[in-house]
Amino acid sequence: MGVRERVREFKKYIKITKADTIARRYFIMNSFDGIVTILGILTGSLITGLFDPIPVIGISISTAIALVVSGFSGTLIAEMSEREIERRQLEESMLIDLRNSIYDKAIKTAIAWVGIVDALSPLVAILVSITPLIFSIYNLIDSVTALYMGITICIIYLGGIGAFMGRVLKKNLLIEALKFIGIGLFTTVIISIILNPLRM
Known part of the structure; x- marks a missing residue:
């Protein structure tokens, strides 16, 4: 099967399961969670005087990884459970076994797609926001300016989500x-x- 056929099949599966709506909801929700989380980290670093970009980047990436694992695994568990219930109910009403059917393949594709969207949404938000800090490591900008820029990016990103x-x-x-x-x-x-009382 060629790439074009696989893409067409993928789109068909997403349409059958209405996974685009679910993925969109997860994208908004988890992008929001990721960007507000990193906004908290950057603001906290600025207020408490943690201007060294390396630990801030380390904390941010660790947080991103945790959100990716949490988002992907949580979505997989939740969606697999819900879709299993749907499949069984459909089997009972139609009196047929839907395992290994087109519907079953569509469900598995939808679960994987939603899980990927869920995982990548906060990751992208966080990586975009800490870009100025990466620049500051190479002395392209100073660390304080990098924090202010990161916070500004977070606010703009939130506006984009809205x-x-x-x-x-x-x-x-x-x-x-x-x-x-x-x-x-x-x-x-x-x-x-x-x-503010912890300001250095």
């Missing part, structure tokens, strides 16, 4: 983007207030 959700829901993109930006700003303010 706009994407607004497009999906057919709502005002600007308003939805501003809502998510507001959440990001609120997060930084709360962290700043709580950690």
